[in-house]
Amino acid sequence: MDTQVLIIGAGPTGLTLALDLSRRGVPFRIVDAAPAPFAGSRGKGLQPRSMEVFHDLGVIEPVLASGRLDLTMRVYQGREVLREWDAHEGRHPTVERPYARTMLIPQFRVEQVLREALPQPVEYGMPLTSFTQDDSGVTAVVGPQTVRAKYLVGCDGGKSFVRKELGVPFVGETHADLRMYIGDVRVSGLGRDHWHQWGSRADRWLALCPLPGTDLFQFQATGDGEDEPSLALYQRIVREHTGLDDVILHDATWMSLHRTNIRMVDRFRTDRVFLAGDAAHVHSPAGAQGMNTGIQDAYNLGWKLGMETLLDTYEAERKPVAEWLLGMTTAIMMSGNPFERRGDETLQLSLSYRTTEGEGLQAGDRMPDGITEQGRIFDLLRGPDFVTLDFPDGPVLVRPDGYVAAIGRSAIDAYFGANPVTQLHHRRVAARSAA
Numbered sequence: 010m011d012t013q014v015l016i017i018g019a020g021p022t023g024l025t026l027a028l029d030l031s032r033r034g035v036p037f038r039i040v041d042a043a044p045a046p047f048a049g050s051r052g053k054g055l056q057p058r059s060m061e062v063f064h065d066l067g068v069i070e071p072v073l074a075s076g077r078l079d080l081t082m083r084v085y086q087g088r089e090v091l092r093e094w095d096a097h098e099g100r101h102p103t104v105e106r107p108y109a110r111t112m113l114i115p116q117f118r119v120e121q122v123l124r125e126a127l128p129q130p131v132e133y134g135m136p137l138t139s140f141t142q143d144d145s146g147v148t149a150v151v152g153p154q155t156v157r158a159k160y161l162v163g164c165d166g167g168k169s170f171v172r173k174e175l176g177v178p179f180v181g182e183t184h185a186d187l188r189m190y191i192g193d194v195r196v197s198g199l200g201r202d203h204w205h206q207w208g209s210r211a212d213r214w215l216a217l218c219p220l221p222g223t224d225l226f227q228f229q230a231t232g233d234g235e236d237e238p239s240l241a242l243y244q245r246i247v248r249e250h251t252g253l254d255d256v257i258l259h260d261a262t263w264m265s266l267h268r269t270n271i272r273m274v275d276r277f278r279t280d281r282v283f284l285a286g287d288a289a290h291v292h293s294p295a296g297a298q299g300m301n302t303g304i305q306d307a308y309n310l311g312w313k314l315g316m317e318t319l320l321d322t323y324e325a326e327r328k329p330v331a332e333w334l335l336g337m338t339t340a341i342m343m344s345g346n347p348f349e350r351r352g353d354e355t356l357q358l359s360l361s362y363r364t365t366e367g368e369g370l371q372a373g374d375r376m377p378d379g380i381t382e383q384g385r386i387f388d389l390l391r392g393p394d395f396v397t398l399d400f401p402d403g404p405v406l407v408r409p410d411g412y413v414a415a416i417g418r419s420a421i422d423a424y425f426g427a428n429p430v431t432q433l434h435h436r437r438v439a440a441r442s443a444a
Contacts, residue, residue, distance in 0.1 A: 013037060013159045014026075019040070019043075020164060022307050023039055023162070024131075029393075041131055043134070050193055052301075053115050057106065064108075065391050065411060076221050078111075080218075082206065084209075097111065137150070137171065139174070142280055159281065169287070177279065190242070190246065191267055193263045194243060194260070195259040196217060196257065199226070205218070215251070216229040216230070232246065243261065272291050285310060302331070372414060382439075387411075395408060397435065
């Protein structure tokens, strides 16, 4: 074998998977067809659960330093402010939920932080052109090389070559009437302390959002999509929607026309090949879920590839999440108020892999943070292992991805009995409550 895991695609999904595998000592290669890192902000909202993932992976500090949590929304008619609000009003960090709000951070900065944390570089200009698999591995042609890997993971986006080559159906629909011009632009005539919006109709709406840590704004505008993106077109849209002559676009570093697709695969795995992120599910951008859900896919899959066990549970756990996600984001999109305050489900903190119902913390739930005499729970959990937290009222076994595996000694023993390999990746920590 040339490597254990070949990752196709170096967006947030592929990079998260690579970083997770690296801390487990799992050999990997990560390749991307593009000649260089993507420089645009397709996504710009990082959810609290993703921040918790990045805490575990050891990159939360540069992420927090690069984003912003306190940007308020403003709706205008011309220059007149009609309304101003905080979409996360009342959400504050707590001991159990230290990251309480969606963070604004351009996708290219998230990717940069992840790349810089990797022990080896992304291989750019290496398109996947074919692959075959057998009982022991996958043979793939990437760029000029033939690579033999034990597993291959397609993190190569909505137009995924991996998915198409597998013949996996991408079931859903395209909303041809819902098109949005997007891009990263430099603007004069607007302050950077608000997310500026004009228009109340879904088909006639404009937003300019300052991207933290840059001198750029993200441009978003609905339209008929009949014209190709250009700076002149974007400037005309600004003039028509705002009626202002002094809001000037000076240049654009990236532009695109987004067509709303709501689709997902009927399976996340075909033998030794897996699909993750947009390769497995695409949806409305409403609710800022896409980049985050890909991060969660990778986080769920990484430890299972590292242990080479429980791999069938990847699809069993992530497919229901993707189905729910498509329904939730579509509902937000159709509501006509995509920037109103949302429930906790958009923060991804309430997502669970429960198989049974009950009150209080259950197996499958996200393990909350907390303070013990030994330190912060999230710090005690940091690392690639299962961890048993020995609380005074009984032990809790937490999976490597921060979800509860079992509660109580008999349930923990049964879990290890059913999954004996996991015992090899396990440590115990006393977790007495802090005084």
